[in-house]
Amino acid sequence: MTLDQLQKLLSMAEFHKIVQVRALAVTPDGSLTLMLPFDPAYTLVRASGAYHGGVIATLIDVAGTMSCSVVQGRPTPTANLRVDYLKSPASCDLYADSIVRRVGRLLGTADVTIRDHGGQVYAIGRGTFVMAAPETSPRAG
Amino acid sequence: MTLDQLQKLLSMAEFHKIVQVRALAVTPDGSLTLMLPFDPAYTLVRASGAYHGGVIATLIDVAGTMSCSVVQGRPTPTANLRVDYLKSPASCDLYADSIVRRVGRLLGTADVTIRDHGGQVYAIGRGTFVMAAPETSPRAG
Amino acid sequence: MTLDQLQKLLSMAEFHKIVQVRALAVTPDGSLTLMLPFDPAYTLVRASGAYHGGVIATLIDVAGTMSCSVVQGRPTPTANLRVDYLKSPASCDLYADSIVRRVGRLLGTADVTIRDHGGQVYAIGRGTFVMAAPETSPRAG
Amino acid sequence: MTLDQLQKLLSMAEFHKIVQVRALAVTPDGSLTLMLPFDPAYTLVRASGAYHGGVIATLIDVAGTMSCSVVQGRPTPTANLRVDYLKSPASCDLYADSIVRRVGRLLGTADVTIRDHGGQVYAIGRGTFVMAAPETSPRAG
Numbered sequence: 001m002t003l004d005q006l007q008k009l010l011s012m013a014e015f016h017k018i019v020q021v022r023a024l025a026v027t028p029d030g031s032l033t034l035m036l037p038f039d040p041a042y043t044l045v046r047a048s049g050a051y052h053g054g055v056i057a058t059l060i061d062v063a064g065t066m067s068c069s070v071v072q073g074r075p076t077p078t079a080n081l082r083v084d085y086l087k088s089p090a091s092c093d094l095y096a097d098s099i100v101r102r103v104g105r106l107l108g109t110a111d112v113t114i115r116d117h118g119g120q121v122y123a124i125g126r127g128t129f130v131m132a133a134p135e136t137s138p139r140a141g
Numbered sequence: 142m143t144l145d146q147l148q149k150l151l152s153m154a155e156f157h158k159i160v161q162v163r164a165l166a167v168t169p170d171g172s173l174t175l176m177l178p179f180d181p182a183y184t185l186v187r188a189s190g191a192y193h194g195g196v197i198a199t200l201i202d203v204a205g206t207m208s209c210s211v212v213q214g215r216p217t218p219t220a221n222l223r224v225d226y227l228k229s230p231a232s233c234d235l236y237a238d239s240i241v242r243r244v245g246r247l248l249g250t251a252d253v254t255i256r257d258h259g260g261q262v263y264a265i266g267r268g269t270f271v272m273a274a275p276e277t278s279p280r281a282g
Numbered sequence: 283m284t285l286d287q288l289q290k291l292l293s294m295a296e297f298h299k300i301v302q303v304r305a306l307a308v309t310p311d312g313s314l315t316l317m318l319p320f321d322p323a324y325t326l327v328r329a330s331g332a333y334h335g336g337v338i339a340t341l342i343d344v345a346g347t348m349s350c351s352v353v354q355g356r357p358t359p360t361a362n363l364r365v366d367y368l369k370s371p372a373s374c375d376l377y378a379d380s381i382v383r384r385v386g387r388l389l390g391t392a393d394v395t396i397r398d399h400g401g402q403v404y405a406i407g408r409g410t411f412v413m414a415a416p417e418t419s420p421r422a423g
Numbered sequence: 424m425t426l427d428q429l430q431k432l433l434s435m436a437e438f439h440k441i442v443q444v445r446a447l448a449v450t451p452d453g454s455l456t457l458m459l460p461f462d463p464a465y466t467l468v469r470a471s472g473a474y475h476g477g478v479i480a481t482l483i484d485v486a487g488t489m490s491c492s493v494v495q496g497r498p499t500p501t502a503n504l505r506v507d508y509l510k511s512p513a514s515c516d517l518y519a520d521s522i523v524r525r526v527g528r529l530l531g532t533a534d535v536t537i538r539d540h541g542g543q544v545y546a547i548g549r550g551t552f553v554m555a556a557p558e559t560s561p562r563a564g
Contacts, residue, residue, distance in 0.1 A: 012186075013184075013185050013186070013193060014181060014182060014183070014184040014185065014186070014187040014193070015182065015183055015184060015185065015193035015195060015196060016193075017182065018159055018182060019195065040155060041155060041156065041158070041159060042155070042156055043154075043155040043156060044154050044155065044156065045153075045154070045155070046155045052154060052155070052156035052157075052199070053199075053202045053206075053218075053219045053222070054156060054160065054195065054196075054198060054199025054200075054202050054203065055156060055195075055199075057195060057198035057199060057202060057222060057224075058193070058194075058195025058196075058198060058199065059195075061194045061195050061198060062195065065194075077194075077226070077229070078194045078224075078226050079225070079226060079389055079410060080223065080224060080225045080226065080362070080410055081194070081198060081223070081224045081226075082221065082222070082223045082224075082364070082505055082549070083198075083219075083221060083222045083223075084220070084221045084524070084525075084532050084549065084551070085218070085219050085220060085221065085222075086524065086525040086527075086532060087525075088218070101507070101509065101544075101547060102507075102509040102510075104509075105417060106388050106389075106412065106414055107361055107388075107389075107412075109507050109509065109547070111547075121524075124524060124532070124534075124549075126505070126507065126547075126549065128361060128362055128410060128507070130388065130389075132388055132414070135387060220530055220551060221503070221551055223364055223408070223505070225383070225384075225391050225408065225410070227383065227384040227386075227391065228384075242366070242368065242403075242406060243366075243368040243369075245368075246558060247529050247530075247553065247555055248502055248529075248530075248553075250366050250368065250406070252406075262383075265383060265391070265393075265408075267364070267366065267406075267408065269366070269502060269503055269551060271529065271530075273529055273555070276528060294468075295466075295467050295468070295475060296463060296464060296465070296466040296467065296468070296469040296475070297464065297465055297466060297467065297475035297477060297478060298475075299464070300441055300464060301477065322437060323437060323438065323440070323441060324437070324438055325436075325437040325438060326436050326437065326438065327435070327436070327437070328437040334436060334437070334438035334439075334481070335481075335484045335488075335500075335501045335504070336438060336442065336477065336478075336480060336481025336482075336484050336485065337438060337477075337481075339477060339480035339481060339484060339504060339506075340475070340476075340477025340478075340480060340481065341477075343476045343477050343480060344477065347476075359476075359508070359511070360476045360506075360508050361507070361508060362505065362506060362507045362508065363476070363480060363505070363506045363508075364503065364504070364505045364506075365480075365501075365503060365504045365505075366502070366503045367500070367501050367502060367503065367504075370500070
């Protein structure tokens with residue numbers, strides 16, 4: 001998948017008209033970097049610029065599922081997601097670096113790090129994604 | 142905390158102007174129900190009406206942290222969050238039922254179920270929240 | 283699966299000669315109760331009788347995987363496991379109540395509660411288990 | 424904490440007379456490596472030598488809590504633990520590499536990788552540990 005194809009895929013999701021993730025880098029093994037430009041709409045408290053935890057969880061979900069999708073060549077729905085909030089980011093663009101930890105017949109596992117431009121880490125996430133071909137529903141796992 | 146106070150607290154979060162959660166019920170032990178009216182803006186694929194996983198994660202985060210906040214009488218930031226996606230919801234309002242599983246000196250644990258009006262369960266979540274008084278940052282845990 | 287069959291299955295695991303779980307109840311929908319009689323060998327600190335966290339994690343793993351195995355009629359390897367330690371148990375027999383939260387084509391989800399005879403809860407666990415038929419390895423998920 | 428001190432601490436746990444973890448390396452920032460020599464007693468199926476998942480979870484719990492304890496200079500009880508089983512190890516010694524991802528006033532986070540001598544990864548784990556000083560119980564978090 002090229003960077004252009006990844007960006008196109010990201011842009012197809014309706015919710016990404018709100019949480020406007022951009023693709024910065026991608027490799028064939030599913031390693032990728034997304035960027036979310038800061039928007040006061042993403043905050044818990046507008047005055048402080050502190051991000052809502054849901055935006056961070058969203059970014060981790062998107063980065064992890066995309067890593068597995070890149071490897072698999074088709075959508076890999078999220079089976080489960082875990083987020084550790086290490087430090088609250090405020091008023092900065094967020095970067096999500098994602099790598100695939102496992103490619104299985106049925107499941108994939110990806111690790112995501114949320115950081116700012118300077119490398120300060122704010123959250124780490126891990127998810128399990130469905131690698132098997134779907135039968136019916138988008139979350140057929 | 143009264144239902145009105147919970148709604149007011151929810152409405153203070155900037156991101157909730159987008160993910161417009163409403164408080165339906167709350168009890169002093171932190172059990173509560175939130176409702177998210179369906180909006181095509183929340184979807185992965187507009188045509189199918191399938192929710193983006195990040196919206197579900199957001200709803201779980203908000204319900205869990207609010208359960209602990211109700212018990213503690215102050216904000217209880219999310220330390221970590223886990224979401225299991227069981228079935229993909231589409232084009233329906235979502236309800237989040239949350240209960241507190243543990244109230245500790247430092248940490249609280251809450252369980253959240255995401256369902257539709259008819260009781261069909263779509264996701265289950267569990268989180269750890271910081272019960273201790275903050276020193277400095279919003280995620281001082 | 284009858285209670286006798288469940289006990290026989292549990293007894294086949296070599297490690298259960300050490301962590302000696304007993305089957306107390308099982309229903310066709312995968313709800314079951316296991317019991318682990320206290321043994322000082324399971325402790326972190328022998329003097330206090332406080333359980334080692336690994337014993338509790340083991341009990342949750344076994345209960346959850348067995349719940350899914352009962353439903354599926356074959357072994358369902360653990361894909362991932364999450365444990366929340368709520369309170370440290372000491373010098374008491376432990377009971378694990380497990381229920382299936384989801385039965386999918388590929389994955390199952392189970393919830394486990396660790397308690398003593400009086401109902402005091404010490405830990406809660408959740409796991410994802412592989413429901414699909416194996417191809418090769420015991421963890422083919 | 425020196426390697427000798429870490430080994431002494433590990434040896435104090437009663438359950439480690441069964442799950443006989445050895446300390447191989449430790450640095451002041453909490454990075455450490457433990458080793459568990461293979462023993463048929465740790466298996467699910469004696470014939471295949473496949474490890475019981477509970478032994479792997481135990482190893483992750485121990486490595487993670489020790490990483491945080493090294494940094495904190497006192498025991499740091501496990502608040503929660505998550506294990507992803509990537510591949511089933513059989514009949515080999517296991518190594519646990521653990522690093523601290525966060526040191527907070529109340530909580531620490533550690534990442535653990537379970538591998539064999541040749542570097543094949545079998546499981547990855549992440550945990551939250553209580554860094555705050557205890558009041559009463561060993562799991563006062």
